[in-house]
Amino acid sequence: MKKYLIKNGKSPYWQVLCKGDKITSVSTHTTDRKEAEKFLASYIPQQKQKPETIVAKTSISLSKFFEEYKTYVSNTYSVKYLKKAVIPSFVSLQKHLPDIPLENISSRNIDQYISSVFSNSKYAASMYYRTLKAAFNKAVVWNYIEINPFNKIKTPKTPSSLPVFISEAELIQILDKVENQLHKDIFTTAYYTGMRLNELLNMKWDWIDFNQNLIIIKNSDQFLTKTKQERVIPIHPRVDQILKSRFTLGKEKESHYVFYRVNGVKLNGEFISKQFKKGAKAAKLNSKIHFHTLRHSFASALVQRKVDIYTVQKLLGHSKIQTTQIYSHLQKENLSQAVNLL
Known part of the structure; x- marks a missing residue:
């Protein structure tokens, strides 16, 4: 299996690209080229016994994922979305959960978190839910987790209000x-x-x-x-x-x-x-x-x-x-x- 060091727009970190029966990639968790080359030299890809087997996910803490996701959002979306949705949502989640690996965050953890926020602000709970669910979907794409823990949690319902309009x-x-x-x-x-x-x-x-x-x-x-x-x-x-x-x-x-x-x-x-x-x-x-x-x-x-x-x-x-x-x-x-x- 051949290994290459690459960088793409999906993540600020260097990625190891592995070419075998299938093309896979894994994050080095560093933006430094020399550190990435060390990772490349020591990285041993897991051999797949079956074509359907998924490459083992890479572990990352909640705080490190937050930093990586912030970089991704700043390069892809508006500054307003980053400041008014992404950052407040992650800050709120970090107050509720310790800095644990992303794969250890369960649907039960998320359910308790959303319920806690909902009791104080229905609108905040809805906004945090949408924002964090999108972030964890990206974590699935980046191979940090296999299943989004938000998927089993229903979207918080907010009171509906009629739109304001002018003549x-x-x-x-x-x-x-x-x-x-x-x-x-x-x-x-x-x-x-x-x-x-x-x-x-x-x-x-x-x-x-x-x-x-x-x-x-x-x-x-x-x-x-x-x-x-x-x-x-x-x-x-x-x-x-x-x-x-x-x-x-x-x-x-x-x-x-x-x-x-x-x-x-x-x-x-x-x-x-x-x-x-x-x-x-x-x-x-x-x-x-x-x-x-x-x-x-x-x-x-x-x-x-x-x-x-x-x-x-x-x-x-x-x-x-x-x-x-x-x-x-x-x-x-x-x-x-x-x-x-x-």
């Missing part, structure tokens, strides 16, 4: 409190397209088809939609005005961002979100209003105008109709008609 009049109130025209354009486009903030900030001119009056949300090497599915949104007259006014700012190229402060540099999503929140606060509107409220408002306006829920699903890009059905409560006339049949 056109309230949007105007917010825009009146915003001085920056770029911000006004982004907020208005979000309201009349239902696009996610990340989609708006990644939108380039090759997404815009002025001839057919469409925005085509595209996947690329630099950007993937949340569901990894492309979708089409007709351009509202107010959005059409914004796009055409921005297009005439200069000789735009298809690869340029539609919304930018410095050409070629993507805007910071957290900053834009805070500016919208600031405008809503200045307008003295509901404190629960945030940037995603613009997407809720787009969907709510469509439902209230009797657009069928499946069309709304397509415009929003929801992969499951159940996600879109949170807006069905707005069809009050349908509910009244149903009751009147009794």
Whole structure:
């Protein structure tokens, strides 16, 4: 069996690649090349008696896995996800469990942990569960554990609440409190397209088809939609005005961002979100209003105008109709008609 030292994007550590009947790999748990070479020299791959036999898992402690997973997330996902989901979730788990090997963490341990968090905060329990389950799925991929201990634990149920939305009049109130025209354009486009903030900030001119009056949300090497599915949104007259006014700012190229402060540099999503929140606060509107409220408002306006829920699903890009059905409560006339049949 031949052995090689490699490095890939899945882990910050050097990996030993073994080529025999099947290609397998094992982590050296070090980023230092010399230490990795020592590991390579001393590592003896286990011989498989049967083709189906899985290579023995590599042991790693909870704390070391946390450090490795943080590096992976920082290279793959947003800083916001790392700071607001991954780090708090692991810190919480480490307070409940000692620094034991990952393979020693049982479903019973996880059940007791989630129950403990749930008794204090239902929302925190739900967020920690989702985040840590994803992390332990990666541990399975990395051959640290054979089975994810979260698999046998049910997702904590959180109280459902109806989405907050604003009317056109309230949007105007917010825009009146915003001085920056770029911000006004982004907020208005979000309201009349239902696009996610990340989609708006990644939108380039090759997404815009002025001839057919469409925005085509595209996947690329630099950007993937949340569901990894492309979708089409007709351009509202107010959005059409914004796009055409921005297009005439200069000789735009298809690869340029539609919304930018410095050409070629993507805007910071957290900053834009805070500016919208600031405008809503200045307008003295509901404190629960945030940037995603613009997407809720787009969907709510469509439902209230009797657009069928499946069309709304397509415009929003929801992969499951159940996600879109949170807006069905707005069809009050349908509910009244149903009751009147009794």
